[in-house]
Amino acid sequence: MEDVADWIKTWTEDNWRAEVLAWIDMACEAYSIERIGPLQNGSSSIRAVHRRVPTASGLLYFKAVAPGQLFEPPVSAVAAALVPERLVMPLAINPERGWMLSPDYGATLDELATTPLMWARALGALGELQREVVDCEEALFDAGLQILDPARIPDEFNNALTLHASLPAGHPLGITTRDADHAFAAFKDIEEACAQLSAGAIPLSLEHGSFDRRRVFAPTDESNAPRILNLGDAHWAHPFASLARPVERMQIDFRTSADDPRIIQAIGAYLGAWSDYGSPDELYELVAPAIRISPLHTHETWLQLLAEADEPTMLRWAPMVLEPLASLASATA
Missing domain, CATH: 3.90.1200.10 (Aminoglycoside phosphotransferase (APH), C-terminal lobe)
Known part of the structure; x- marks a missing residue:
């Protein structure tokens, strides 16, 4: 994977995926949500990688952001708490790693x-x-x-x-x-x-x-x-x-x-x-x-x-x- 950012390489590693899955399962457990399948690939770019999470309660969305945009999960959580009817409130965030798990609101x-x-x-x-x-x-x-x-x-x-x-x-x-x-x-x-x-x-x-x-x-x-x-x-x-x-x-x-x-x-x-x-x-x-x-x-x-x-x-x-x-x-x- 030549000429690919270090963080993008990390997103492809088995250890990273295993850590993500464990974190998602822990977050789901906190909400009594059951994951019913493996993570499904979503879009990826230098900015972020997305994964769909099938659960018994519907799809959830996982996002990992690049190091230069680590502010996004905490800003999203704070902003959504301020105006809960206007933004998507994450179910869970990991600010240090730039991870965010969010509910599905349907079509854009x-x-x-x-x-x-x-x-x-x-x-x-x-x-x-x-x-x-x-x-x-x-x-x-x-x-x-x-x-x-x-x-x-x-x-x-x-x-x-x-x-x-x-x-x-x-x-x-x-x-x-x-x-x-x-x-x-x-x-x-x-x-x-x-x-x-x-x-x-x-x-x-x-x-x-x-x-x-x-x-x-x-x-x-x-x-x-x-x-x-x-x-x-x-x-x-x-x-x-x-x-x-x-x-x-x-x-x-x-x-x-x-x-x-x-x-x-x-x-x-x-x-x-x-x-x-x-x-x-x-x-x-x-x-x-x-x-x-x-x-x-x-x-x-x-x-x-x-x-x-x-x-x-x-x-x-x-x-x-x-x-x-x-x-x-x-x-x-």
Whole structure:
């Protein structure tokens, strides 16, 4: 398994699988749940490995995260305790090993027809979640959630470019001085976007980081709120940055541009959750600057993910760290 991260190799070892199974069985026993079959393979990536757990009470889901995202299980548990109707509460977590066992809530919204109404419902659920946790910064920070305040992002952008440009020649995450200067051309634009966000009415909250319809369970009862999952890319930041991926995805889904009325309608459903801070028309002015700085959130996520990676892994995945910085410069050009 050449050029594979050390933690991915661990996920394939018999000893690791045996330890996982023992931990799952212990968690199931605590809930009087009977496992009725072997673990079933789910998706795997550099970020996490997933396994389905068949039980007499239905499927459970096991997730092991990469070392750079060990915060996800405790943050998920704390956030779900704060808003139990909005998130998936893990049945058990092992914070030291990055393990999480969660119940099944059925189909996610991406398994249903792609419609403007479905996107509006997904974004409305996200906005409601973020609105409900605006006063929970301390609890989520203590659980391990990183803060990315727009007021500090310009300096962090400058520091990131300095870091990458100062790495030795040939380092997977290194960039040339010329590339750093090219990216720095976006500094004024980023500074203006951050100033607009800092001066705006919306407080910092749980910025999801990778939100789309796959991250939302469709409730079986229409009176219940959709549950949101997967906080591995989350930050405590300007919440509107969470719109970056949905807007991009909707443009693909509907084969259209960002100003399409269907996309505007879905964004309106999201902004409606923030109605006590202003009307959708007033708050819409903050959408573009939040999306503008969202690549810096992505950069921080991948930089943290690769912090413990070996050189071959860094070499393979370095573009995921560097491309967000390049995209900022491209948007300015």
